[in-house]
Amino acid sequence: MTIKFLGANREVTGSCYLLENKQKSKILIDCGFFQGGDKSQARNRQKFNFKVQEIDAVCITHAHLDHIGRLPKLVKDGYHKMIYAIAPTIDLSRLVLEDTVKIAQEEFRHTGEHKIFDEYDVVRVMGLFSAAEYNRLFEPAPGFKVRFRNAGHILGSAFLEIEADNKKYIFSGDLGNPDMPLLLSASAPAPADVLVLESTYGSVVHERGVSRTVELQEAIEQTIKNRGVLMIPAFALERTQEILLAINGLVENKKIPHVPVFLDSPMAISATEIYKRYAKTHFSRKSLQDLLVDRDLFDFEGFKYCDTVEQSKQINHTPSPKVIIAGSGMMEGGRILHHAKRYLSDPRSTLLFVGYQVAGTLGRQLFEKARRVFIHGERIAVHSRIKSIGGLSAHADSIDLVKFAEKTKTSLRKIYLTHGELERARGLRKTLLKSVKAEIDIPKMGEMGE
Numbered sequence: 001m002t003i004k005f006l007g008a009n010r011e012v013t014g015s016c017y018l019l020e021n022k023q024k025s026k027i028l029i030d031c032g033f034f035q036g037g038d039k040s041q042a043r044n045r046q047k048f049n050f051k052v053q054e055i056d057a058v059c060i061t062h063a064h065l066d067h068i069g070r071l072p073k074l075v076k077d078g079y080h081k082m083i084y085a086i087a088p089t090i091d092l093s094r095l096v097l098e099d100t101v102k103i104a105q106e107e108f109r110h111t112g113e114h115k116i117f118d119e120y121d122v123v124r125v126m127g128l129f130s131a132a133e134y135n136r137l138f139e140p141a142p143g144f145k146v147r148f149r150n151a152g153h154i155l156g157s158a159f160l161e162i163e164a165d166n167k168k169y170i171f172s173g174d175l176g177n178p179d180m181p182l183l184l185s186a187s188a189p190a191p192a193d194v195l196v197l198e199s200t201y202g203s204v205v206h207e208r209g210v211s212r213t214v215e216l217q218e219a220i221e222q223t224i225k226n227r228g229v230l231m232i233p234a235f236a237l238e239r240t241q242e243i244l245l246a247i248n249g250l251v252e253n254k255k256i257p258h259v260p261v262f263l264d265s266p267m268a269i270s271a272t273e274i275y276k277r278y279a280k281t282h283f284s285r286k287s288l289q290d291l292l293v294d295r296d297l298f299d300f301e302g303f304k305y306c307d308t309v310e311q312s313k314q315i316n317h318t319p320s321p322k323v324i325i326a327g328s329g330m331m332e333g334g335r336i337l338h339h340a341k342r343y344l345s346d347p348r349s350t351l352l353f354v355g356y357q358v359a360g361t362l363g364r365q366l367f368e369k370a371r372r373v374f375i376h377g378e379r380i381a382v383h384s385r386i387k388s389i390g391g392l393s394a395h396a397d398s399i400d401l402v403k404f405a406e407k408t409k410t411s412l413r414k415i416y417l418t419h420g421e422l423e424r425a426r427g428l429r430k431t432l433l434k435s436v437k438a439e440i441d442i443p444k445m446g447e448m449g450e
């Protein structure tokens, strides 16, 4: 089997792999958006460098935009066969893709730039989705046996075990942070010949357990003491629910004084509803136990959903201290920008990062302590405190990634590191070489593997 690397190579977005076996069957794994930087939209528009009509099936690891964003373009360019994913991934994909169309419409109004796809293409994508089950081997195309396994990254996320041409392959997708309490942790991978492994946090070790919640508690307490605003740019899927769960715990256990907490993101509100729908089958045992005493793990005293623009504007009229959770997670758009414009220059306020900030995004500039930024063309001086809690990440860290690789190692001969900036991937390669006897490559976009 050959693997063509078509995205998220030496960077963290644009995931896409084309696999071809000896029977000439072709499947695609993920078909994501490139994000961050001026060139990303141009790259999303580019023609696929394979014949779309020749693809026999698509398998999607999870619903993050950088794994599904180019699906509507794929369909627009002529793809009309099945797209396999775990059931909640299908629901979340609809949400993410519809939101992307909405953002593109707004951009069109501002810049006149034509949309890559429209709502009609999204409807057609949704029609091609077929629900896969965890742990069940099936044959999406002749000569490809595929098994979706729980990746513990976001609701419905999967890594894929694939058998083709008498070899076993694992595509990790994005692996979850096993320390996060909400969902079931990742399944253990079976031994494989070839492992394609993400490396987002390839050279980073997250804070563990208690310190993470304590840090969040401290950030909230400091905000209350300063009578400031705590802004948390959060990804609508997973980050938001984990943060709500953590604050819910702090409030229910009376660890923090009363403070208004706003979730200012229609998409995150809808995503939270989808999470609740799949609680029984996807939540961890601990979360299910908590549900016996607390009917809603994402709701607590002082908490308010802000769905409409009017509700969002009302947040301004609520006196500080207050906590605002809003998208987008990397501050590339969304309602967080309105709050950032208002409060970034206030030294009593805090901007708290809880997820990965891709190079080229406003979030990354602020994360790297820029003292002034431009929002909606306006120059904003940054006086608020900038903090981050790595332990709240939805991604495995270098220790988890090495453990994952070690489980596959009995027959492992090759590892390809993808989905990570080059420095992170190199860091992970160095660590892996100590415990795994396999050749380790960090492929460039367009390169072939086997």
Ligand SMILES: [Zn+2]
Residues within 6 Å of the ligand: 062, 064, 153, 174
């Ligand atoms: Zn992801």
